[in-house]
Amino acid sequence: MADAAESHGGGNEPQRVLEFYSGIGGMRYSLIRAGVKAQVVEAFEINDRANDVYEHNFGHRPYQGNIQCLTAADLDGYGADAWLLSPPCQPYTRQGLQKDTGDARAFSFLQILELMPFLLKPPSLLFVENVVGFETSDTHAKLIEILDRTNFVTQEFILSPLQFGIPYSRPRYFCLVSVVFYVIKETAGAILYALGYDHLIAKRKPYSFVNEIWNRQLIQSPGPLYEHFDTAFIEDDLSQEDRHKLLQSCQPIESFLELKNPSNNIEAESATLGKGDDNVCDSLQQYYVPLSLVERWGSAMGIHPYINYCSIFKSALDVVYPDSKRCCCFTKSYYRYVKGTGSLLATVQPEKRDKASLKEQCLRYFTPREVANIHSFPEDFKFPDHISLKQRYALLGNSLSIAVVAPLLQYLFANPQ
Numbered sequence: 001m002a003d004a005a006e007s008h009g010g011g012n013e014p015q016r017v018l019e020f021y022s023g024i025g026g027m028r029y030s031l032i033r034a035g036v037k038a039q040v041v042e043a044f045e046i047n048d049r050a051n052d053v054y055e056h057n058f059g060h061r062p063y064q065g066n067i068q069c070l071t072a073a074d075l076d077g078y079g080a081d082a083w084l085l086s087p088p089c090q091p092y093t094r095q096g097l098q099k100d101t102g103d104a105r106a107f108s109f110l111q112i113l114e115l116m117p118f119l120l121k122p123p124s125l126l127f128v129e130n131v132v133g134f135e136t137s138d139t140h141a142k143l144i145e146i147l148d149r150t151n152f153v154t155q156e157f158i159l160s161p162l163q164f165g166i167p168y169s170r171p172r173y174f175c176l177v178s179v180v181f182y183v184i185k186e187t188a189g190a191i192l193y194a195l196g197y198d199h200l201i202a203k204r205k206p207y208s209f210v211n212e213i214w215n216r217q218l219i220q221s222p223g224p225l226y227e228h229f230d231t232a233f234i235e236d237d238l239s240q241e242d243r244h245k246l247l248q249s250c251q252p253i254e255s256f257l258e259l260k261n262p263s264n265n266i267e268a269e270s271a272t273l274g275k276g277d278d279n280v281c282d283s284l285q286q287y288y289v290p291l292s293l294v295e296r297w298g299s300a301m302g303i304h305p306y307i308n309y310c311s312i313f314k315s316a317l318d319v320v321y322p323d324s325k326r327c328c329c330f331t332k333s334y335y336r337y338v339k340g341t342g343s344l345l346a347t348v349q350p351e352k353r354d355k356a357s358l359k360e361q362c363l364r365y366f367t368p369r370e371v372a373n374i375h376s377f378p379e380d381f382k383f384p385d386h387i388s389l390k391q392r393y394a395l396l397g398n399s400l401s402i403a404v405v406a407p408l409l410q411y412l413f414a415n416p417q
């Protein structure tokens, strides 16, 4: 791959990085944000559209094929120091069937893991990102079993952008993996060679985590990433007071909007949108949620459509305001479906939010640029013109929070030895 910009500090060669399941490049942007001395030598992604976006932004088209077809020789050929992997989440999502290792979408990741013991030049560092739920899966058990066997040590995290000052609830699982040792001595090498284990003789750089105290633990606080920390926020397990503190420490949603001043003047707002690069984004009208959908899913109180009695049920729509300090996870189905796929923005502020009807609040979807902002993508990230609106949302929904991944990568690459 051409030069990577992810290079800081002087001295040694940059670390050689492979980016698996590269999508629109969230990992690569995180590596850049982390400021570590590293170079992405190849990216792997099967999806054409994702590769168009990646190429548009990084000037290199990822290897377009099924990761499942890579051999140990292929992987050795890259001589990579680090692998970054964000395999498909569907086998492990709590809303899905959780078929785990039985789901065809898990096969390529399992295959990569199976190859690890056979590599002549295994990586020294690995980074795996997935949904919460992965940590209890059979695939996870397989991952840990293979890493133990191949002399790696892990530190696992469940973290959300809310813990990094971003008003976005998207908790995710992360596994940081570092090789424990060694340079095998010549005599030991000769014995291994005689026993047929010559693939183990390859020298591997010694690595370890900055805070070894957290080895083999699942941590739900960003504290270990920093030298000095005294607050441990666990998003799902906070007291009301701590949750309030956590939310108050976040920036308001407004800071992430393309259109900062809600108004009913659609034409004026459309003109602002048109200044961007996105041809598909030049009409604000397309972002407003149709009233029929607001009526269908937005009632705060109503008659349950399927049960023959009156029941009170909460709105199925997550509505936020410019001054809100939280929005919920944008999935790849955002904009295709309105219910449970991500927050909607009220463009007209009611006097009393809890009493106001949603119909009057002129709900709109966040634009793709706004979702990219909430995922902490840099300003210069762009979609090529031919990527449709639905494709943009789908690609962003599959991606990750750079605000969370960057400090994790910084921590992983900081070798204290």
Ligand SMILES: C[S@@+](CC[C@H](N)C(=O)[O-])C[C@H]1O[C@@H](n2cnc3c(N)ncnc32)[C@H](O)[C@@H]1O
Pocket: 021, 022, 023, 024, 025, 026, 027, 044, 045, 046, 047, 050, 065, 066, 067, 068, 086, 087, 088, 089, 105, 108, 395, 398, 399, 400
């Ligand atoms: C969770 S997404 C990762 C997104 C990426 N981290 C980003 O920032 O956009 C998983 C990606 O893996 C790709 N993928 C799934 N199975 C694959 C396979 N067998 N070979 C190559 N790519 C695959 C999907 O197309 C999808 O883009």
